Amino acid sequence: DVTHGAILYLDDITVSFDGFKALNALNLNISAGEMRCIIGPNGAGKTTMMDVITGKTRPDVGKAFFGSTIDLLRLRENEIASIGIGRKFQKPTVFEHLTVFENLELALKADRGVRSSMFFRLTGEQLDRIGEILTLIHLRPSAQRVAGLLSHGQKQWLEIGMLLMQDPKLLLLDEPVAGMTDEETERTAELFLSLEGNHSLVVVEHDMKFIGELTQGGKNGKKVTVLHEGSVLAEGTLADVQANEKVVEVYLGR
Numbered sequence: 001d002v003t004h005g006a007i008l009y010l011d012d013i014t015v016s017f018d019g020f021k022a023l024n025a026l027n028l029n030i031s032a033g034e035m036r037c038i039i040g041p042n043g044a045g046k047t048t049m050m051d052v053i054t055g056k057t058r059p060d061v062g063k064a065f066f067g068s069t070i071d072l073l074r075l076r077e078n079e080i081a082s083i084g085i086g087r088k089f090q091k092p093t094v095f096e097h098l099t100v101f102e103n104l105e106l107a108l109k110a111d112r113g114v115r116s117s118m119f120f121r122l123t124g125e126q127l128d129r130i131g132e133i134l135t136l137i138h139l140r141p142s143a144q145r146v147a148g149l150l151s152h153g154q155k156q157w158l159e160i161g162m163l164l165m166q167d168p169k170l171l172l173l174d175e176p177v178a179g180m181t182d183e184e185t186e187r188t189a190e191l192f193l194s195l196e197g198n199h200s201l202v203v204v205e206h207d208m209k210f211i212g213e214l215t216q217g218g219k220n221g222k223k224v225t226v227l228h229e230g231s232v233l234a235e236g237t238l239a240d241v242q243a244n245e246k247v248v249e250v251y252l253g254r
C-alpha cells in the first residue's frame, strides 16, 4: 500500500500555469480522522492544492489517492464529490429564501436527483440526522428561519451543515472563519473539534488565533503544514512551525 494508510495521499504533485509552478513537487498525507491546518502566504498554492484534490485542476505529474485504492486523478470533479470529499469555499452559498431546515433537507436530497426528490419523504432516521447537525452547527433555535436572515457566520455554519448531510469522509475548508466575529470564530473551532475523529479535515486559514484554538483543543499533537512557493516549507506542531526559521523568514522577511 503506497499510501501508508492515509485517507488523502498527495505525492510529488506539480501544477504549472504557462511554465509557472503553482505547485512544485507537493507532498501531503492526511490520516483518517485527522484535522490538518494549512497556512502559507498568498500565492503559496493552497487553492491550487484544493483544486487538485477535488479534480478541478489536473497536475502535470504526481499521485493523488483517496484511501488506498481510489486514484483521484482518474476521476471527474462530480465523481470526486460523490465519493466522500466535501469542499467548502470561502463564500457561503446557501439558498437564501429557504429556511435553515429546508437547506439541510435539500442537501440530503441533492444526490438523489431532482425527479425523485420531488416525491421524497424524510425518514425518522434522516430527521434525527438533521436534528443532530442543527445542534452541531449551533442553529437548532434558527431551524425555521429563512437563511437570508442569518448572520455571515451562521450562513457559513449552515453550509458546513449541508456538506455534513452527505456524510463526507474528508472535508476541505477554505478560510472558514474569514469575516466572522470573535465569538463566531470560537464557536466554529468548537464545531470543527467535534467533527475531528469522525471526519478528516483540511483547513486552510490565515487566522492564527483560530489555528491556535483548533490545534490546542481536541486530540493532542495536531500538525500544521506551511506551504510556500508550491511545496511544503515546514510541517509539525504549531509551536514547531512558528519557531521554524524558514517560516519566520517567509512571513516576516519581506
Ligand code: ADP
Binding pocket: 017, 021, 022, 040, 041, 042, 043, 044, 045, 046, 047, 048, 049
Ligand atoms: P494561494 O491559494 O495559496 O493564495 P493559489 O493556489 O491561488 O495560492 O496560487 C498559486 C500561484 O499560482 C499564484 O502565483 C497564482 O497567481 C498562480 N495561479 C493560480 N491559478 C492560476 C491560473 N489559473 N492561471 C495562472 N496562474 C495561476
